[in-house]
Amino acid sequence: MRILKGVGASRGIAIGRIFFFDNANHRVQRRTVTDAEEQLARFESARREAVRMLALLEKKALGQVGPEESAIFEIHQMLIEDCDYTERVTSLIRTEGYTAEYAVQVAGEQLEELFKGLDDPYMQARGADMEDVTVRIVRTLTGESDCALPDSAHPAVVAARDLLPSETIRLGHTGTLAYLTSGGSGISHSAILARTMEIPAVVGLGEQIADVREQELAIVDGFTGTVVLSPDDTTLAEYTKKQAEYRARRERLKLYKGTPNRTADGITIQVDANLGHTADLGAALENDADGVGLLRTEFLFREETGYADEQTQFAAYRAVAEGMDGGRVVVRTFDPDPGKMGEMLGLPKEENPALGCRGIRFLLRRTDLLYPQLRALLRASAYGNLAVLLPMVSSVAQVRQVKEMLAACRRELAGKQIPFSDKLEVGVLIETPAAALLSGQLAREADFFSIGTNDLIQYTLAVGRQDNSLRELYDPSHPAVLHLVEMAAAAAAENGIWCGICGEAAADPGMTETFLALGVTELSVTPQAILEIREKLQSVDLSEARRRVRAAH
Ligand code: PEP
Numbered sequence: 362m363r364i365l366k367g368v369g370a371s372r373g374i375a376i377g378r379i380f381f382f383d384n385a386n387h388r389v390q391r392r393t394v395t396d397a398e399e400q401l402a403r404f405e406s407a408r409r410e411a412v413r414m415l416a417l418l419e420k421k422a423l424g425q426v427g428p429e430e431s432a433i434f435e436i437h438q439m440l441i442e443d444c445d446y447t448e449r450v451t452s453l454i455r456t457e458g459y460t461a462e463y464a465v466q467v468a469g470e471q472l473e474e475l476f477k478g479l480d481d482p483y484m485q486a487r488g489a490d491m492e493d494v495t496v497r498i499v500r501t502l503t504g505e506s507d508c509a510l511p512d513s514a515h516p517a518v519v520a521a522r523d524l525l526p527s528e529t530i531r532l533g534h535t536g537t538l539a540y541l542t543s544g545g546s547g548i549s550h551s552a553i554l555a556r557t558m559e560i561p562a563v564v565g566l567g568e569q570i571a572d573v574r575e576q577e578l579a580i581v582d583g584f585t586g587t588v589v590l591s592p593d594d595t596t597l598a599e600y601t602k603k604q605a606e607y608r609a610r611r612e613r614l615k616l617y618k619g620t621p622n623r624t625a626d627g628i629t630i631q632v633d634a635n636l637g638h639t640a641d642l643g644a645a646l647e648n649d650a651d652g653v654g655l656l657r658t659e660f661l662f663r664e665e666t667g668y669a670d671e672q673t674q675f676a677a678y679r680a681v682a683e684g685m686d687g688g689r690v691v692v693r694t695f696d697p698d699p700g701k702m703g704e705m706l707g708l709p710k711e712e713n714p715a716l717g718c719r720g721i722r723f724l725l726r727r728t729d730l731l732y733p734q735l736r737a738l739l740r741a742s743a744y745g746n747l748a749v750l751l752p753m754v755s756s757v758a759q760v761r762q763v764k765e766m767l768a769a770c771r772r773e774l775a776g777k778q779i780p781f782s783d784k785l786e787v788g789v790l791i792e793t794p795a796a797a798l799l800s801g802q803l804a805r806e807a808d809f810f811s812i813g814t815n816d817l818i819q820y821t822l823a824v825g826r827q828d829n830s831l832r833e834l835y836d837p838s839h840p841a842v843l844h845l846v847e848m849a850a851a852a853a854a855e856n857g858i859w860c861g862i863c864g865e866a867a868a869d870p871g872m873t874e875t876f877l878a879l880g881v882t883e884l885s886v887t888p889q890a891i892l893e894i895r896e897k898l899q900s901v902d903l904s905e906a907r908r909r910v911r912a913a914h
């Protein structure tokens with residue numbers, strides 16, 4: 362038995378065999394052979410198999426995620442069936458004597474270079490597609506498993522170096538019992554997705570991941586960040602019991618469905634869901650969300666096609682607004698992570714991405730993206746109760762600029778007789794200390810505040826949210842953080858606007874009483890945490906908690 366210690370990023374206990382998710386890109390060695398005809402036949406059969414798999418994936422993605430995601434597999438099929446592509450591979454096999462897999466790799470790299478060197482961003486993005494299809498055909502040829510993730514018939518614990526958010530989404534549709542990564546942090550977007558999908562996760566294992574062996578039995582404790590490899594019988598029995606207890610607790614929480622989000626002394630608190638994708642709407646409804654307190658819109662950005670066009674955005678916002686059936690849906694404008702998306706968006710390399718061109722700073726420079734997003738939001742506002750949230754605000758002028766743009770947008774839509782609601786609220790995401798310090802002025806410009814503790818903590822305490830080595834300093838209950846929360850909530854109350862929290866700390870029942878006592882009136886959490894927060898709320902005597910907070914000052 363061996364024990365590894367990492368960071369518990371998504372709660373729950375899983376017990377299963379290890380499955381390595383090999384998302385590293387393998388290179389084929391150059392080899393020449395004399396049997397060109399055999400290599401050509403191998404290439405042709407792998408190409409057909411890849412097209413068949415892609416058609417299946419396209420169908421599956423259409424049912425599970427939507428037309429936008431499925432279209433990518435259609436593009437991949439087109440690339441493989443393109444004459445230029447097949448001729449290149451065929452000619453490399455015939456003239457250079459390459460093996461089929463080496464010829465596929467070389468042709469793929471040539472085309473990838475070609476696409477990436479073109480001026481048109483759409484064609485440039487095809488370069489990444491080319492890379493993807495090359496890996497697929499090479500894997501078919503070398504017999505490497507195409508199904509890089511466990512299927513639902515053989516559920517397993519996935520181990521990986523790191524996972525991109527898009528890869529984490531894929532885990533949700535497979536037999537993934539839990540996942541372990543060498544990198545990552547509990548506040549990363551991958552971890553947030555894991556919590557939404559209720560997949561237990563331990564991240565930040567560092568070099569300990571080298572100790573994990575394919576197929577060995579593992580226990581993943583997402584509460585404490587512990588991984589037990591090849592457990593002995595006593596440990597296995599202990600964790601099996603814990604797992605059953607946690608499942609029973611989840612079942613008991615379901616009894617809170619249909620009951621109010623009301624404190625013991627009768628104060629109603631709005632409890633909303635955080636969504637990372639329109640596909641999470643079902644989980645929000647299933648868990649009784651009052652509304653959506655944060656819809657992150659980065660899922661609308663795709664490496665291959667860039668940020669979704671206005672029509673696609675409109676359809677997504679409208680679907681969530683209609684799905685919530687009158688419940689308020691707060692949509693955050695595009696907040697790219699310069700570290701991950703910067704290159705694709707043509708941003709200069711950042712010395713420190715967390716302090717870089719993010720959130721509203723980015724969109725005010727890229728009004729070609731901001732304007733269509735505002736227009737899509739306004740159009741969708743005719744179909745439900747929508748609000749817009751501005752991330753990374755650090756000055757009053759930024760909010761004014763967006764409001765001016767919204768006014769122009771309204772004039773344009775009215776002129777074209779396109780329906781929209783007059784009531785679209787504009788909120789500020791309080792996630793920089795500057796925004797909290799300026800909350801008095803911002804509250805006069807905004808219709809609401811939502812406090813983004815994930816970033817507010819990192820910027821206030823100067824501790825990176827991804828930095829596991831300083832984990833003990835990343836503290837939501839630090840007096841400096843609470844002071845800023847209180848300032849924002851007080852400024853909101855003075856100006857008659859609401860103030861919520863949509864950072865991960867809102868889902869911690871241990872913080873509920875403190876946040877409410879400081880004046881927060883809404884909590885937006887991962888859908889799976891809603892009933893737990895409701896249970897907590899029903900036990901809180903808020904008037905008493907407020908008295909305690911006042912007495913402490
Ligand atoms: C936050 O910073 O608290 C927040 C909600 O935004 P994100 O986690 O997407 O940065």
Ligand code: MG
Pocket residue numbers: 752792813815816
């Ligand atoms: Mg943030």
